[in-house]
Every structure is written in structure tokens, then in C-alpha cells.
Amino acid sequence: MSTKENLKYTHHVLLVDDEPSILKALTRTLRRLPCTLHTASGGPEALCLLEESRHAFSLILSDQRMPEMDGATFLEKSRKFYPYASRILLTGYSDLEALTRAINLGGIHRFLSKPWEDDTLIQAVTETLQQYEVILENKKLQIMLSRQNQELEAKIQQRTADIQKQNESLSRVNQMLEDSFYSTVRLLASLVDRSAPELSGHGRRVSEMAAMLARHMELDAEEILHIEVAGLLHDIGKVGGTPGILRGNPQQMSKEDFQHYRKHPEEGQSLLQLIPRLDHVGILIRCHHERYDGQGFPNGLSEQEIPMGARILSVADAYDRYLHIPELSAEAVRLLSRQEDSTLDHINSQTLKRQAAAAKVKQDAFSRHDPDVVKALLDLLKNQGLGVKREKSLILEQMEPGMKLARPLYTVQGRFLLPYNTIITKEIMQRLNQIHKNEAIQEPIQILPA
Template sequence: MSNDASNLDAMETRPSLLLVDDEKNVLSSLKRLFRKANCDVFIANSGQEGLEVLKEQAIDVIVSDARMPEMTGPEFLAIAAEKHPNTIRILLTGYADMEAISDAINLGRISHYVEKPWDDEKLQTLVHDAFVTINLKKRNEHLQSLVTSQNEKLTAMNETLEATVKERTQKIIEINAALQENYKNTIDLFANLLDMRTPRSSVDVPDIISLVTDMAELLNLPQRELIHLTRAAKMRYMSQMSFADELLFTPYVLLSEEQKHEYKQYPLKGATLLKNIRPLVPVADIILHHKEYLNGEGYPRGEKEASIPKSAQILTVANDYVELITGRMWETTLSHQDAMDYLISKSGTYYSTSAVEALKSCLSTQKIEHSIDDHCVASQQLTAGMILSRDLRNHHGDFLLAKGVELADSAIMLLIELEKSSKKEFNLFVDIPAGLEVSKSLLKEIQK
């Protein structure tokens, strides 16, 4: 096995956990809880001691109490987030610590909070999942750095150094062989990381993987090409991870000419990152072409219909639909119907007519052409058993709860308190499952 492949295996290191609490009995309980875990455990009796540990040790996961003298948990986690952004941060809090939870979410950028008294098994699972996430992120960064490095070396080589080229090529073949077993998991990892970096939309967005899959089936795309297409849909924005926030969060039409030039290179850069991984060469080709239009007015190369693979034409239609309804392409978001009208108007010039018709058929099947069957409610109208139908964010845009969560009484009370502390009402959209008992007066008020 090559040194590069050996380094890849070496990424599997013991994770490290920092426990911070001013109460020694609580700290002792936490330490006992993770005694048998496959990790290095560090403890601190205060936020300041925690910061000293972070100076000396590489910490992966932090579990901190909210209520501590001199420096509160959220204050400690805010400093940790600024100085050590790659750590995953978890807050332990009492039921009434609503202000601490809000501060930890907004300042400390915690991934989770756990109410006291905690459930041992759930806390252990939460920390274990955090270790898995950290390890996958390290592995992904190593893989991406490795592929980029090898590509740069190959590009810089002189054609006359045939022996060197063969040697480096052989190394890439060996690396690709080592990655063959895990590359599907790497694709999913890329997709998860990209989802964390991608701007969140305030509208309900269809899953693009489901869209391209349904469109491809309607258009009789071969199964092998469908696999490449879904992987390209997952990783199409891969190179945008390096974008500055201004470039990533500004609609395309509002970018300066210089910014547009940089933005237009993302399909090329994404394809370049993947082209030396043999199983992903077809995926790289789809990513390279997914912003090209049939008449040659797309980017990055301005290629025309004959040069654009059918798979890429499908992804172009689905991707532009999503960007139109989320506001990534134009200054304002479009309704489903307005987005479809635009795609239809460009059918045959920008977009494949058959792909546009396939998208329309798929959306009709998914009933996206009709209004979403959910209800906008006030926090005081929430009832245990209701299900969030859209992601919940505060007025700053900070993520609070994911859609699909079934609301319990404790979660509802927490949301009410958080809303009060923010002094602005949340936009709460819920589904009411069949059989859930809701008073007639409340149902009538909601339906207004």
C-alpha cells in the first residue's frame, strides 16, 4: 500500500472529549459515563479552565454545563467556537435555562443541547455520533487535499518526464483502489457537509435527488447513468465550499462582474476535483456541464446541445428550478408556477424540452403544483403531536428545529420561551396528523 493510502488509514485516531462543569459531583458522573468510551477524556471545573485545556489539547467534542460562575456555559462555548470552530459543542442545561439555550445557539453555535437530568444512553449516543462526524470530516478534508495535490502535481509535470508521470499515475491508481470501497460514503459525506454550508431557504424545497431520479425514470435513462446523475446532484456545489459568504449568500444576478466570473468557475473546479477518481469521472462530466445551456449561453465553457450529456441536461432543469424558487438565481424567489413558466419559456433554447416536461410531470405527481397542506400557527396555538412541516429559524436566520420533528409539550414550552426572549414571533408551520385531537375552536382559528 502507498504512503498516501497509509496516511488515509491513519486518519482513524482516538477522539477527544472535554467535560466542563463547576459541580464536582456532576463532573464525576460525566467522567464515569464516558470511562469506557474509546476516547481521551479531559475535565475542567470552569470555563476558564476549559479554555486552558483547549490551548494545550486538540479537542473534538465539548460538553459544557450552562450555569457556571464567572463565565457561563454559553460564554465559554462562544469563545471556543471562535477559537476552535472545528469542535462540536453540546450544552447541558436545566429546563428553565431558556436564555442560556438561546445564547448557546446564537453565540456558541452548539449542535445540540441536553436537558438535566440527562439520559445516559442518549448522551452517550449523541457524543458518539459527534465523534463519527468529526472523524468523517477529517477524513474528507484529507481526501480532498490529497486529490487536489495529486492533480496539481500532474498538471505541473513536463511531458518529457515520462517516467515521473508514470510513477505519479501509478500512485493515483493505488489511491483510487484504496478509495474504491469507501467512495460512496465519501459522496454522502460531501453531501452532508455541503448541506451545512448551503444557504437555507425559507420555502419548502423539493429534494433534488428525488426530482432527478423521477425525471430520469420518465426519460428512460439507463440505470448506470442514473447512479452517476444522483451523485452529481449531491456534489454539484462541492467547490462552493471555498466561496466567501458574500459570494455564496448573494443571488447570482446581484453579483458584480468580477464575482460572476469567479462564480461561473464552480462547475469546472468541482469537476477537476473529481476527474482523477476513476469511478467518479462520469459524475465529474455531469457537474462540468450542469450549468451549460443548449444554445451555448451557459457556463463555464459555453458549450452547446451536442456537447452536453443527457444526464447533465436533466440536472440543469432540476437545479435551475430549485435555484429559482429559493432565490439563488434571481433577486427574489419565484413561486412554483412562475418558475415553471420561466423554464417552459426557455424550453428548446436553454433547456431540454423533454426534461422540462418530465420535471412538470414529477412535480404534479408530488402535488407541488398545489399549495402545501400545512398551517401557519402562533406558538400559543401549538399542540403536542403537531409536526413541523418546515425548518424553524429565528428572526436572525439561526436554525432552531428541523422539519419533521413531532412537538412534545416540553418542546412547545421551550419554543414559547425562546420566542419571548427573542421578542419577535416565530414563523411556525405545522402538519396536523389524522387522529390528533384539536379543539374545534382552535382548528377554526388556524384555518382562518
């Protein structure tokens, strides 16, 4: 039978027997295999050979019955030097107890009876060495996989560290961009307030009301931010206009002022369209004077053609004007008095103004305003801020990193600082404390519940 083709490696095999004739017979038979054969005349000699040898033995074949040390004992001791070598026990008599001990202590892989058939011996040794080769290949594979895993783990750790550094760098860049964005918004809002005292506070109030309406109508956070910023800047196209244009009452404008007034939404969009992240805000500003019935300007859009954010701005803007511009507020109160057929003298002045402003906005539902947005406004007013009851009111000293703003944050002078839904970080807290030293921040600050 062919043997060389059955084995991949040349193996070192140790043959142990106290009878020289048996060793010669084993050597003669096993020379057919691609093996280097080593012999020992007993257990003690074999153990010395194993201890001193530089060879890696693949197989140890031992006779069981030897005078100084039996095969089971020798094979057990041999495991100290070559724990992974295969072991075959050669026995010339039936001794179940010795065989059991050899299996349990010596870790033998198989046993052969004496006398043996040469082909049987060769086949047994070949199969045992093949099993050893499988074990050897598995161990090599395990070592290779372990090394590759270690290298991969090192690469992963390095890559993780690189990604973490990149994320930290990206976070810093994003924070810089965020700071730049809010700085731009604050600058533009300040420009509106300083250039048009008549509008001072109007943008902030519209922004807050529009954001509350958007939250009540369950818009997503990004859209709420756009609406909030658009509320702050919706009148930026009026900057530089006459007092009549700034006050926004068409009935008191000259023909020339009215023509310029109708252009301010487009002017506002033009000012913002080249500023990163403000392009969508510009669209909302352009459309906030469109009417639900299609009679608005600049494009005569109607109903769903008008962006939802612009429809919300329209309601928030109108409500604030009827509440704070004296002649518009007086007009709204007169309307409410006629509707109620009463002087309404018994109602608190500020409450009366709010009711009158709400009634005027309600009157314009389906014509000027989206009825769904008007309903949201009436719901908010009826419930005195539905959807924000769970907000916590804190002063700056009580705020901690991780808290989230429930409303936009301003200074007491009305300068915009941060939008709704901003998560407070350590860096933001440091900046707010620094700002508070020079320009008081409006308190209490509204925080969303955790």
C-alpha cells in the first residue's frame, strides 16, 4: 500500500520495547513510512531521550510489558515532555486493567496486539500520524488565527482611536459651525432690532409663539428650528424702510410704501439665501405673507402650496401684531366688543387684548390663515400653553449639562442666544455664564423634562 502520499510531513517516531528483536522488527516494518525512527530499550531510557532530544516527536509507540517501567506508566510520564504527541500501546496479552490505565493515564490513541500484521501496523501508524497532522494543522491554524486576531484587534484599536480623534475633530468643527450659525442669527436679529426700534421684541415673540405652535402640531425638530429662526428674522427685509413699512399696517402706508412693503418677503429671502443653513429659513420668510385663499404675496400661493412653517409664521405674526401694535390692538378689541355685544369693561386689559387678538386671527381663518394653525393657536391660548405644562423653570445657576431648552433663550435686551431643543453642554454653560456677566440672560429659563 502507498504511504508517502497519505502523509504531508516527515515525522519523528519513538519506538520503545525491552526486546531488541521487537525493536528491529518495528523499525524494519515502519521504514516504509516517511518517518525518522528513534528507539529506546525501556521507559527510563525513552524518558531521557525525550527530555534531551531536539526533535518534535509526532508518535510514541511503546510495549506495555517491560521490566523497569510498564508502557502505561511510561506513556503517562511522556506527556510531560510531549503532551500533543500521539501514543500507541503495543501489548502481547489481554490485560483489561492495564489497558484501561493506559487510556486514562497515558492518553493513548489506540493499541495493537502482538504479534502484528505488518500491513495492520503500517495502517495503524499511518492513520495515527494523519490524525496528528490534522491536530498539527489545527494548531497552526489556531496560532495563525490568534496572530491575525491580535493584529486585527490592534488595527481595530488603532482605527477606533483614529475614528475617535476624527469624531472629536469633527465635533469641534460642528460646534464651530453651530456657533457660527447662531452667531449669524444673533447678528441678523440684532440688526433688525437696532435698525427698526418699532420691531424690537416682535421677532422674538413671533419666534417663541411659532415654535410653540410647531411643537403643538408635532413637527419635527429640524423644522421647528427653521420656524424659530424664521420667526426671529421674518421682518429682516424691512430693515431700512420707512416707519410705515416697519409697523406693517397697510392702511396707514403711502402707495409707494405699500409697494416696498409687498417686496420685503423677497428682500428677506435674498439676504439669507447665500448664508449656509438659512436657505430654507429664507423660503419660510418669503412665503409668510401668502394667504390661505391665494390672495397673498409675493406669489399668490394658496393652501398646501404654502410651506407649513410659513403658515405658522403668518398666524404667530398676526397674533403678535394684534396684541402689541396699538392701532391694530384697538381694532381687534372693537371687533370683539361688537361680537360680544358688550363693552367688556369687566375683563382685565391684557386678557382682553389677548382675547381680541385671538378673535381677529380666528376671523381670518380660511381666508388669510390656515384653519388648522388657527385651531392650534386657540388650543394653546385656551389651555395657557398646552404642551409646555411640564416645563421646568430654572435660573442660570440651576442649569446643568444635559438639560434641553424648552424655549429659545434670549438676553433681557431680547438678543437671541440659543434655539428651542438645544442640549446644554459644558461648553455652552461656560459661554452662557460669560455672557451673563456682561449682559443678563432672560430668566427663568424653560427646560424640557428629562
